[in-house]
Amino acid sequence: ILNVEQSPQSLHVQEGDSTNFTCSFPSSNFYALHWYRWETAKSPEALFVMTLNGDEKKKGRISATLNTKEGYSYLYIKGSQPEDSATYLCAFDTTDSWGKLQFGAGTQVVVTP
Amino acid sequence: DAGITQSPRHKVTETGTPVTLRCHQTENHRYMYWYRQDPGHGLRLIHYSYGVKDTDKGEVSDGYSVSRSKTEDFLLTLESATSSQTSVYFCAISERGIPEAFFGQGTRLTVV
Numbered sequence: 381i382l383n384v385e386q387s388p389q390s391l392h393v394q395e396g397d398s399t400n401f402t403c404s405f406p407s408s409n410f411y412a413l414h415w416y417r418w419e420t421a422k423s424p425e426a427l428f429v430m431t432l433n434g435d436e437k438k439k440g441r442i443s444a445t446l447n448t449k450e451g452y453s454y455l456y457i458k459g460s461q462p463e464d465s466a467t468y469l470c471a472f473d474t475t476d477s478w479g480k481l482q483f484g485a486g487t488q489v490v491v492t493p
Numbered sequence: 494d495a496g497i498t499q500s501p502r503h504k505v506t507e508t509g510t511p512v513t514l515r516c517h518q519t520e521n522h523r524y525m526y527w528y529r530q531d532p533g534h535g536l537r538l539i540h541y542s543y544g545v546k547d548t549d550k551g552e553v554s555d556g557y558s559v560s561r562s563k564t565e566d567f568l569l570t571l572e573s574a575t576s577s578q579t580s581v582y583f584c585a586i587s588e589r590g591i592p593e594a595f596f597g598q599g600t601r602l603t604v605v
């Protein structure tokens with residue numbers, strides 16, 4: 381049973397549209413929330429690591445927010461492009477088992493031209 | 494890109510045979526991890542290491558063993574491969590003071 385849940389499991393987006401998806405995690409023993417971008421046959425690539433409640437991070441057209449009190453994080457993609465097609469993984473890190481990331485199953489994003 | 498190399502990248506093996514996967518890093522990071530990735534499960538931790546000769550079990554460690562005799566190498570061994578161990582295996586490294594973990598490119602293992 382995953383303690384970290386991502387929704388939706390997959391989504392299809394038209395090029396140019398914006399989208400967002402969710403990562404839910406336990407609110408206890410929180411240390412950090414990681415977002416990774418993973419393309420098949422490649423290494424998962426770190427997008428953001430967030431540690432503070434209310435954190436907002438941005439990299440280009442992708443941004444993320446964090447609510448540690450209620451245990452969720454949103455990832456936003458603005459003006460989706462075909463190169464944004466990937467699986468986006470979130471991972472939860474705790475104070476009592478630092479580094480042993482607990483991953484969600486991922487949200488697969490397909491951007492169609 | 495972080496210097497992490499996994500070998501082999503692809504392997505097909507028969508049920509009951511031993512298999513060893515290698516993870517090699519050039520970053521001198523203290524912590525190393527082996528994950529497996531299966532559809533619907535995300536990445537699940539098999540074993541991890543917090544230093545040379547210091548290893549511990551993750552959530553799906555049954556049927557796997559690991560060894561770390563040098564900082565740069567972390568080996569994952571399937572003593573007797575089973576079809577349920579068909580998966581994509583990822584190695585990762587991390588270090589205190591560096592927020593993110595870095596991943597290798599994965600090893601696709603098929604047990605027939």
